[in-house]
Amino acid sequence: MKNLYLKSQDWSFFFILLFSGSVLVNAQSNSFKSIDSKGNTLTIETSINNLKIEFCTPSILRIRSSKTKDFKANEPYMVTRYNWDKVDFKKDENSAKISYKTSKIKLEIQKSPFKLSIFDLQGNLLSEDAVNQKSSSETITKTSKKLKDNEHFFGFGERMDFLDRRGKSVHLEVGRGIGKPHIIGAYNVLEANYSPVPFFMSTKGYGIFYHTSYPSDWDMGKTDPEIYSFSSEDPEVDYYFIYGPDLPKILDHYTSITGKSPMLPKFAMGLHVGTYSGGTWGHEEETSANYPVSLIEKFRKFQIPVDVLHLDST
Numbered sequence: 463m464k465n466l467y468l469k470s471q472d473w474s475f476f477f478i479l480l481f482s483g484s485v486l487v488n489a490q491s492n493s494f495k496s497i498d499s500k501g502n503t504l505t506i507e508t509s510i511n512n513l514k515i516e517f518c519t520p521s522i523l524r525i526r527s528s529k530t531k532d533f534k535a536n537e538p539y540m541v542t543r544y545n546w547d548k549v550d551f552k553k554d555e556n557s558a559k560i561s562y563k564t565s566k567i568k569l570e571i572q573k574s575p576f577k578l579s580i581f582d583l584q585g586n587l588l589s590e591d592a593v594n595q596k597s598s599s600e601t602i603t604k605t606s607k608k609l610k611d612n613e614h615f616f617g618f619g620e621r622m623d624f625l626d627r628r629g630k631s632v633h634l635e636v637g638r639g640i641g642k643p644h645i646i647g648a649y650n651v652l653e654a655n656y657s658p659v660p661f662f663m664s665t666k667g668y669g670i671f672y673h674t675s676y677p678s679d680w681d682m683g684k685t686d687p688e689i690y691s692f693s694s695e696d697p698e699v700d701y702y703f704i705y706g707p708d709l710p711k712i713l714d715h716y717t718s719i720t721g722k723s724p725m726l727p728k729f730a731m732g733l734h735v736g737t738y739s740g741g742t743w744g745h746e747e748e749t750s751a752n753y754p755v756s757l758i759e760k761f762r763k764f765q766i767p768v769d770v771l772h773l774d775s776t
Contacts (some may be wrong), residue, residue, distance in 0.1 A: 491593070494573035497560065502549050504562070508576045515578075520564035520700070522715055524673075525578070527605075527699040534698055540587070540673060542721035567705050580668075580703060584648065586667050589703060592689045603691035605701065609683045613666050614688075616709075618680070619659030623652040631684040634658035635677035638654035661716060667707030671716055673700040732769030735761070 492510040498503075506513040512531050516524040526533055551562045560571045567588070570579040580589040592606040615627040624630055635658060639650025660672035662680075672678055676694040683690050692701075702719055703725045706712035717723075737757065753775060761768045 492574050493577040497571075499553075502546060506571070510576075515569070516546075517551060517562075517564060518546045518719070519715070520549055520551075520566040521705040522719070523567075523569065523580070523703040525699070525701055525703060529695075530765065537675075540675060541549075541719055543719060582667070582705070583705065588666060588705065589670075592691075603699060604697060605678065605699055606689050606691040606692055609688055609690045610666055611662055615662045615664055615682050617659065617662035617669070619661075620655060620657040622654060627680070627682045629673075629683050631679070631681045633677065633679050634660055663706075663709050663712045667712075669704040669706070669707065669712040669716055671702040671704065671719060675701065729769045733767060734770040734772060735768050736772035736774055 472541075492508050495507045495509060497504060497506045502517040504513075504515040506515065507617060511527050511529050513528075514526045514533060516522075542674045549564060551564045554561045554563070555768075560573070562569045562571075563583075566583065568583065569583045570581065571577075572579065574595045575592045577591045578589075579587060579591070581587055587610070592608045609628075613628065614623065618627065618632055618634060618767060621632070633653075633732055637653070637655060639653025639655075650654065658677075659672060659680050661669060663680075670746040672692050672694075674696040675695050676696040678692055678694040679691045681690060702716075704712050704715045704719075706715070735757075737754070754771060758771065761769050
């Protein structure tokens with residue numbers, strides 16, 4: 463029978479290797495190597511990955527990260543605009559960092575450990591990478607940012623659980639959720655997501671649009687109250703930083719990337735009335751074709767100007 467036990471000196475050698483290996487991993491951190499500027503785009507090489515940072519406007523940055531120097535081609539479905547006007551910015555560099563200032567924001571690139579920070583022109587910190595200097599095991603497909611005091615988050619598309627996402631986590635993927643723990647729905651209303659949108663707005667004056675069609679996970683300070691993160695199985699990180707600073711301006715900038723909705727017709731601005739199973743939810747056997755007609759007659763009787771009647775699951 464083969465001896466499965468190591469001699470004492472073998473164990474010593476094993477632990478030396480194990481300890482040394484962990485020290486090497488923990489001592490490694492991402493550091494700046496080179497940068498090239500062409501037009502609105504900065505191409506950056508670090509010791510771990512490659513980045514492209516594009517100044518779309520003085521208020522919008524597109525930040526991409528890849529393990530290779532090949533980045534994915536632009537797609538026409540989530541983003542409708544890729545060609546942007548020339549953005550003027552001023553560069554400043556020293557041995558520790560490089561900064562680029564537009565008429566709205568300042569991007570600061572710390573060289574070692576590599577870190578991106580974004581400020582407004584008054585010097586207020588808007589966004590800052592959360593850098594773990596002890597380990598480089600976190601993959602580039604997870605982006606972590608420092609969460610600031612009194613910062614709150616709104617967005618992520620159609621949700622039926624919480625308005626403020628600070629301290630919460632959310633998985634963005636079309637579905638009804640598993641199980642039926644909630645009293646008011648025929649599905650898990652706390653997880654149901656018919657229209658996931660990988661975009662949020664922060665009360666600190668900025669928004670982030672994660673440009674990916676993959677299901678994504680967002681931890682907005684639930685695991686660590688000082689950090690929020692977003693990730694997916696997308697092999698390339700691609701997100702837009704959008705400065706407002708007010709929420710309507712953030713939303714306006716966001717739709718300049720994804721496309722703006724046309725003006726709705728006049729009737730769509732009026733009163734919409736919805737019914738579920740012909741108004742007989744729980745008593746579907748009583749549903750009849752006469753129900754919608756009688757309902758409209760009742761609105762007319764009381765002079766309620768209904769523009770649209772939704773017949774849901776009739």
